Amino acid sequence: MNDIEIRSRRAAARLAEEADREGLLDVAYGFADSPFGRLMVAMTPRGLVRLDYPDRDVDLSLQALASEVSPRILEAPNATDDVRRELEEYFAGKRRRFTVRVDLSPVFGFRRKVLEQTARIPFGSVSTYREVAERAGSPRGMRAAGNALGSNPVPIVVPCHRVLRSGGALGGYTGGLDRKVTLLRLEGVLEG
């Protein structure tokens, strides 16, 4: 790394703070460690807008945010401190409820209602696709509810892992079934 590389990198890092002060930072992102690896955390002024498992491509994710929310996107680790801390506590078994606000504004209609209902399922308990669909206003919308949960932009915090099949089978999961099992064990729903 030469000097211009270092200096321009430092100046670029400072830009996020300046942009935030001027109200020009629409999406700030950073990374949080987890038992699953490094999660990408994206915030808007309204709250957590995206939480990605490590196997999702960061560039694609940011590109999606650029068109769905705003292209004013900068890496700003400070802006993600609260989420990082709460996730850390959650994975350490010291937190049962997230207090960070969630920004579901890029999600519309029934999908959004499904996510809102899912957000109300408490730590340590589970619901079913049928139940969530019902509460979201469409008793026959199980499959659509499954789709909505499958594309949950903020897994873990909006706990789609707490939604199972009616018969008690696990169903699917955004980040792979192993992760669903890990989260349900952490919450004491499944035996470890």
Place this chain on the structure above:
Amino acid sequence: MALTKRDAAGKKRTQAAAHPPLEVAAQADGRARRASRIPPFQSFLDEHRMLVYRFLLGAVGPGEADDCFQETFLAALRAYPKLQSADNLRAWILAIATRKAIDAARGRTRRPEPVADMAELLAEQARPHLAVEAEGVDPLIDEPLWSDILALPPRQRVALVHRVLLDRPYAELAAAMGCSVDSARANVYQALKKLREAWTNRERH
């Protein structure tokens, strides 16, 4: 089949809805309100920060390069969502940087005193752009010469940095400076002429 039943309309329904594969779901959800090809600002910044910094270092000197860099990218960030196309983002950011550099140079009294690490920094950036790779002292890092460059009128200095240090063609230079190719050429010419004069005068002393 245990998992299938018939509802009132006689339609077959699958009782258990499983998650679809994630990528499919993400695409189905793709409610892009506009087909924006504008990249996330961070990618744009990553791609152009070194070029802009190198330009500003030459155009305003290390003392003000940082502030000018912030002003340049903040101005870009402000206008960013209104951009119609992602073509030629490099020319766009260079034009903003050029404007900021000229403003900065105009807004202060001349300070032809080169900062200590100037020579070192410029040596590093000048080398790949120079055809001459002479061993020993590179004339471009000679400090008196740099004090002469910093003493040039803003537009001439900016033109010189674009042309000589960054090796940009005149058309690009004109676009960045918001002037004609002839005018860009004239600015570089005047800058070089002044530098030669200063250089020659110095040799006489």
